[in-house]
Amino acid sequence: MADTLKVLGQAAPSAATETDLYTVPARTMTTVSSLLVCNRDGSAHVFRIAVRPKGAAISNEHYLYYGTSLAANAAMAIIVGMTLSEADVVTVYDADGNLSFTLFGVETT
Numbered sequence: 001m002a003d004t005l006k007v008l009g010q011a012a013p014s015a016a017t018e019t020d021l022y023t024v025p026a027r028t029m030t031t032v033s034s035l036l037v038c039n040r041d042g043s044a045h046v047f048r049i050a051v052r053p054k055g056a057a058i059s060n061e062h063y064l065y066y067g068t069s070l071a072a073n074a075a076m077a078i079i080v081g082m083t084l085s086e087a088d089v090v091t092v093y094d095a096d097g098n099l100s101f102t103l104f105g106v107e108t109t
Contacts, residue, residue, distance in 0.1 A: 015097035
């Protein structure tokens with residue numbers, strides 16, 4: 001087994017659009033270490049983060065954060081420490097299109 005430390009995904013979603021930040025590749029297990037959310041605007045904005053097992057359609061039970069507000073020009077570092085299996089998906093949402101998301105972790109193949 002080989003471990004690869006990396007930036008797993010980066011996205012600046014369009015307003016009010018569920019966006020897949022990262023999908024675990026085939027024959028891979030991933031350990032997510034942290035997720036950073038950055039507000040690039042001078043006003044507070046709201047975001048969501050969900051984990052969808054095996055790429056399931058988004059549903060209420062998948063949300064880790066929902067309607068969370070991030071202050072103007074601020075950043076939030078979320079220390080996660082979660083493991084994901086093949087085809088699991090991390091999905092993000094930005095209500096207004098002013099946030100950036102970066103996911104860090106380790107892929108094990």
